[in-house]
Amino acid sequence: MSERNIEHSAALLDAQPVVARQSRRPSPVVWIMLGILVLLALAVIFVLPGVVDDYELPFTPRAVTETVPAAPVSASSTPAISPFEEAQRARQRAEAQEVLASLLERQNALVAINVEAWAQSEYASAVESARLGDEAYRGQQFDQAITHYRSTDSALQALQDSLPQRYQDAMAAGAAALQSGDAAQAGENFRLALLVNPEDANAQAGLRRAESLPQVLALMDEASTLGSSGELQAARARLEQALTLDPDHQQARRQLDDLSARIADNAFTAVMSQGFAALQEGSADAAIAAFERALAMRPDSREARAAIDQTRDQLDVSQIARHRSNAATYEAQEDWASAVAEYDAVLAIDSNLVFAVEGRDHAARRQQLDTLLQQAIDQPQRLSDDAVHAQALQVYYTGEQLENPGPRLQQQLDQLEQVLLAAQVPVDVQLISDNATEVTLYQVGLLGKFESRTLSLTPGRYVAVGTRPGYRDVREEFVVGLDGSSAPVTISCTDAVAVNGR
16 A cells, blocks of 8 residues: 555544544454454464475475575565565465365375376376476465465365275276186286285185185186096086185086086986986896885986885886887877877876877877867858858868878868858758747847748858747757758747636
8 A cells, every 4th residue: 555545544434523532442352353364364374384384295305406596685675565465375285284184185195095096187187287387375375375275175175085986896897807707807907906905805815815816717628628638526626616716706606516417426326327227127126126226316216206106006007108119009009088098097107207298198189189170170050150150170280280080080181171162151041930930040130010021041040039928948959961952931820818817
């Protein structure tokens, strides 16, 4: 502030009334508080900068340079700094120091977990911003220093905030690399997770798995080769060794489970084969002993239990052969009901025989087809019903699709074909009435009163009903045959109803 402005301000103050100036005079308490604030400001201005100026990021003491005496500056060439401007600088310097303290604390925490190993570029950018803040600070450009320091503090906070996600990403990538068999990539990711979270037990376990992965994979390959050559026990030993190195390797666990099941299947099959061989030789005791060993291997095995029951009941193998031969004979004769009975006899002895299960299923389906075909042939009048006709047509097409039909089936198909064709040819039927009876033909509808009427009806069974006031209703059932002719049908109400006893 210039001397002229100061004098002008003093003049303005002198122009105020004395009473008014006395009324605005501060109390002693206010003067004491102002004195304390001035002392604090002087400490911030002259003491704190000297301490902080001795350090710069990242916690490296500033190099001591030779002090060069500053050139004397004349009082006339140096602009005077007002108390207000000095206070503003002090406030900005204190704010810069506060932000700097926060970022230095964050930097210290990040350096402790080797931040440059997992976020080198982001960290370097943050440090560069802090360096620019130092330069601004030394030049007493505190507002610029605050801006750079805040930028650095935000960047370092972002790195700290990213730690949980970086850990999760590294663990997921490590697990995926283990799954794909990439030991190097897995190790790299788990080491990164340990940099972010050094005491994490899961990351430590993952790193151990990655380090043992090459040996685990080699053992698994050996096991596959041995298994392919039939050396199952040696293959199982390799897989057990691999799981000792890495108990959590799921692929090795599945491979061992599959191999163990294969070994068990082979052992079970071998013992069952011994039992059946003994049974073939007529040695029932040896067969039962073998089947019981197989049952001990698999307590829930229906096959072993059935074999034991079969042997203990002295199953006659020749009886099964006889029933099988009989079933084949009946099938050739297209006597499907008898074939089903023969297969049922075999299954009563041993329900697990595949030929009997499959043979009975085939014979039963052919028996059903035979029955449906014969019903359609024997009851052609039912074909007038649309649903019955559609079913008969479907049965016909089913039989047509069978390869190598026997003589009986071919004959049935030919007969049904003729029936189906005849069932669709209308036949002229003459209806006779007395021109007083109301006639209804159920399958056709209301015909009304007439003396004679001719209708074209498809073959089938029909019902006609006649009604007439004062007369008893009449009901006539008639059949339209497949031969193309039909006798006249009379529907007349002739039986008068007595009224008042007359």
